[in-house]
Amino acid sequence: MKRTWDFLKAKPNFVALLGYAVVTALMTLPVATRLTTHLVGWGNDPYVHYWNTWWVEEALSRGVSPYYTDMLFHPNGASLVYHNFAWLNIAGGLALKPFIGPVGAYNVVFLANITLCGFAMYHLVTYVVGQRAAAFVAGLVHAFWPYRLHHSAHPNLISTQWMVWFLLFLTKVVREQKRRHVLLAALFLTLTAFARLQLLIMAMFPAAIYVLYSFLAERHLWSWETAGRVAMIGVLTGVALAYPVYPLIRERFAGSDSQALIIDEDAYDQSDVLAYVMPNLPHPLRDYYAPDILRTQIVFAGYATLALAIYGTFFALRRVRSDVTPWLLIGGFSFLMALGPSLRFRGKVYPGIPLPYRLLGWSFPVRIMRSPHRFNILLAIPIAVLVGFGIRAIRPSPKRRSWVAPAAAGLILFEFLRVPMPTLALDHSSYYERLSAAPEDSAVLDLPMGFSGPAKFYMYLQTIHRKPIVQGKMARPPQDINTFIDGDRFTEHLRATGKTIDDDLTAVSKHLAYLADAGVRYVILHRDPQLEEAVPSEGDWADWKAWLRMRPWYEDQRVAVYPTRPQYGRDFEFAVGLGEDVGIIGVGEIDDVTTQGESLGLDLWWGSRRAPLRDLEARVSLIGEDGTPVMSKVAPLCEDWPSSEWPSGAIAIGRYRFHLGPHLAPGHYELTVELTDTGRSISIGQVEVQALPRVFDPPEQMGHRVSTRFGDLISLLGYDLTPESDNMRVTLHWRALRRMENSYKVFVHVLDPNTGVVVAQKDFVPRDWSYPTTWWEAGEVVSDAFVVSVEEVPPGDYRLVVGIYHPDSGKRLPVTGGQGGEEGQDRLMLRSVSIQ
Numbered sequence: 001m002k003r004t005w006d007f008l009k010a011k012p013n014f015v016a017l018l019g020y021a022v023v024t025a026l027m028t029l030p031v032a033t034r035l036t037t038h039l040v041g042w043g044n045d046p047y048v049h050y051w052n053t054w055w056v057e058e059a060l061s062r063g064v065s066p067y068y069t070d071m072l073f074h075p076n077g078a079s080l081v082y083h084n085f086a087w088l089n090i091a092g093g094l095a096l097k098p099f100i101g102p103v104g105a106y107n108v109v110f111l112a113n114i115t116l117c118g119f120a121m122y123h124l125v126t127y128v129v130g131q132r133a134a135a136f137v138a139g140l141v142h143a144f145w146p147y148r149l150h151h152s153a154h155p156n157l158i159s160t161q162w163m164v165w166f167l168l169f170l171t172k173v174v175r176e177q178k179r180r181h182v183l184l185a186a187l188f189l190t191l192t193a194f195a196r197l198q199l200l201i202m203a204m205f206p207a208a209i210y211v212l213y214s215f216l217a218e219r220h221l222w223s224w225e226t227a228g229r230v231a232m233i234g235v236l237t238g239v240a241l242a243y244p245v246y247p248l249i250r251e252r253f254a255g256s257d258s259q260a261l262i263i264d265e266d267a268y269d270q271s272d273v274l275a276y277v278m279p280n281l282p283h284p285l286r287d288y289y290a291p292d293i294l295r296t297q298i299v300f301a302g303y304a305t306l307a308l309a310i311y312g313t314f315f316a317l318r319r320v321r322s323d324v325t326p327w328l329l330i331g332g333f334s335f336l337m338a339l340g341p342s343l344r345f346r347g348k349v350y351p352g353i354p355l356p357y358r359l360l361g362w363s364f365p366v367r368i369m370r371s372p373h374r375f376n377i378l379l380a381i382p383i384a385v386l387v388g389f390g391i392r393a394i395r396p397s398p399k400r401r402s403w404v405a406p407a408a409a410g411l412i413l414f415e416f417l418r419v420p421m422p423t424l425a426l427d428h429s430s431y432y433e434r435l436s437a438a439p440e441d442s443a444v445l446d447l448p449m450g451f452s453g454p455a456k457f458y459m460y461l462q463t464i465h466r467k468p469i470v471q472g473k474m475a476r477p478p479q480d481i482n483t484f485i486d487g488d489r490f491t492e493h494l495r496a497t498g499k500t501i502d503d504d505l506t507a508v509s510k511h512l513a514y515l516a517d518a519g520v521r522y523v524i525l526h527r528d529p530q531l532e533e534a535v536p537s538e539g540d541w542a543d544w545k546a547w548l549r550m551r552p553w554y555e556d557q558r559v560a561v562y563p564t565r566p567q568y569g570r571d572f573e574f575a576v577g578l579g580e581d582v583g584i585i586g587v588g589e590i591d592d593v594t595t596q597g598e599s600l601g602l603d604l605w606w607g608s609r610r611a612p613l614r615d616l617e618a619r620v621s622l623i624g625e626d627g628t629p630v631m632s633k634v635a636p637l638c639e640d641w642p643s644s645e646w647p648s649g650a651i652a653i654g655r656y657r658f659h660l661g662p663h664l665a666p667g668h669y670e671l672t673v674e675l676t677d678t679g680r681s682i683s684i685g686q687v688e689v690q691a692l693p694r695v696f697d698p699p700e701q702m703g704h705r706v707s708t709r710f711g712d713l714i715s716l717l718g719y720d721l722t723p724e725s726d727n728m729r730v731t732l733h734w735r736a737l738r739r740m741e742n743s744y745k746v747f748v749h750v751l752d753p754n755t756g757v758v759v760a761q762k763d764f765v766p767r768d769w770s771y772p773t774t775w776w777e778a779g780e781v782v783s784d785a786f787v788v789s790v791e792e793v794p795p796g797d798y799r800l801v802v803g804i805y806h807p808d809s810g811k812r813l814p815v816t817g818g819q820g821g822e823e824g825q826d827r828l829m830l831r832s833v834s835i836q
Helices: 002-010 012-027 045-062 087-128 132-143 146-153 161-176 179-195 197-217 224-253 273-277 303-319 321-338 372-394 404-415 431-436 453-465 489-497 508-517 529-534 538-548
Strands: 038-040 342-345 348-354 423-425 443-447 520-526 559-563 582-587 593-595 599-608 617-623 629-636 651-659 667-675 681-690 704-710 714-723 727-736 745-751 758-764 781-789 796-805 828-835
Touching: 012 087, 012 132, 038 045, 038 087, 045 087, 045 453, 087 132, 087 146, 087 161, 087 179, 087 372, 132 372, 132 404, 146 372, 161 179, 161 197, 161 224, 161 372, 179 197, 179 224, 197 224, 197 321, 197 372, 273 303, 273 342, 303 321, 303 372, 303 404, 321 372, 372 404, 431 453, 443 453, 453 529, 489 508, 508 520, 508 651, 520 538, 582 681, 599 617, 599 667, 599 681, 617 651, 629 651, 704 828, 714 796, 714 828, 727 745, 727 796, 745 781, 758 781
Parallel strands: 443 520, 593 681
Antiparallel strands: 038 423, 342 348, 520 559, 582 599, 599 651, 617 629, 617 667, 667 681, 704 714, 714 727, 727 781, 745 758, 745 796, 796 828
């Protein structure tokens, strides 16, 4: 035991690294217990980062550049020059894959990054502060910074350990003037870029702040040789990055339309000031302190952390000002930049309080960061250093040294606790292993479409089935990335809506042929729970399957797989054959009970055994109980796709609509279909037509009775009138004297009695345009209630006038008989009304 203890005392770096590894495993549970079955992270971004490693391995095995892929956005492929490749994570994943598999490798790389973030900060603070215990606590702050743990789904953003080592050796270059430190600083700056290129841009800010401060405040350390060594760091880094960065420079100067975005004033990507002091991780304290509006703002800094950092700042400013000032400046810069262009407090943005980001956000180095909140990952570095100064200030005496650091570490870890760390299950349909074994190199269209969640999940599935897919997700895609998808109405509509089928898309096989001609062999319908909010409803799922109208090649609880070139006999058969070449393969749902005046729809899915080579028409008829057709409609089999253009194995939809007459005799009818060139008729179903509910007795109560005729068509029996402050509520009670062939309109005018000027009016078809006069039966009484707005009419007494006219000619029906009507008049004067 003593020998082991002596070894640990002699190897403090090993002990620190081991400590960070153990704490990382505990703070990220259950990642360690799900190492090979789940991906660490939340949402859908982990699928993309997992795909990145798979694609780089695939590209290397083929001997092609990983900066272009033919596996996404088939058939055109896509440039990946601006895609977020975390090259070090990918290298680690490829190295570990043979031993623990691709999923285990992905998770171990994540855990290693967290561990190394702590270990790197331990080395930096040991050098700057001079106490290993303080350095270990500072490493905990940096490693388990809440913003870092929250972004477990973005491993390329959180790998800042190389940046910390770069800043350590940059400091040593200035202070110690050793050449090997130049090489190490350049090495770690290069590794920062390979972790993520945006991190290289981010590292420039603290480096510039430190160099500028040191040059101004530590002039005794500077000479031409010092400046040359600092410049050499940039030169060596540039040489090391020349090859991987060259494609980006070439793409940019070639006029690529990929764009980095700038945050806008109202976006939630800027940090809320209040969120820094509100526990907002999934934490025991969150429900007691954090308002709902801040729960998407995971930038909590921790009370113990802030207290130690503030205390350490005041302590160091009095004793070692030159050591702490650069980190204080870096912290202030990072905090202000993370706040975005304007102050945001408790969810509300205050544009009148501008911040430095508004001046710098347009510049290339800042713009490439895309979102202000990403500066919070940089803020962890100076805060951790300041915490180191705080620990050093609290434990100057031997008595305090035994408990201060452990107590501070415990408080910090408790405040930073995130339980549990989110993970993604990798369950999937067993069909993908079968698809991967298929010899042909055919592409896949996955539905529902969606260029965020669904597309990322489909990229993960691609790592299993290894077939090109029609969509995908990448950082900063070019504007023409959807050229193929937008080349057909079917895929264009799905890109816009994601889950719904457009009812106007009736040429099923024609749309599928567009895909097939481009090498897309499979359409896979998904209802996998891992699609989360994109999971189609039962109705959408049924609509997809109904639209395709063929037997799936494969189906389980997660997917249904269909071909893009259906074949008669293999994928579908005729339910009814109406000719040698074509037949009906399916019938849509029919309303078996309807009402006079309603519409009756019939959808037929047609299929072809062989190419018809001629334009065919179908006659759809409604047959009465005596066998006589009462209504017929002749139309092409498919309005959007003449049958003369059909190949063998075609599927198309015919949509047929009847408008049932309002006077069609109630009863039971048979719906039949026949091809006009064969005359063979089949019954599709039975339809019951019910009578419209009609009233033939006038209401017992009417406010005013008039009994006035309008021509020989309509009689006004009476009316009810209720004046209000801004409206007049009117009900007219009509009787049809006979059936009418024209749909007449009613007008109601409010007249100034002195001038005869119309001050308010309303023209309409009865019952709010829903019950035209052509529907009225002889003797039927129709009561029609409506409102006339008099909001703009000055107070006073007015006359109410009513009339009926033909909407095309404008000719009014003459008024005869009754109170208020005289021979030759074309309108009926009702009572006077008073408007208040």
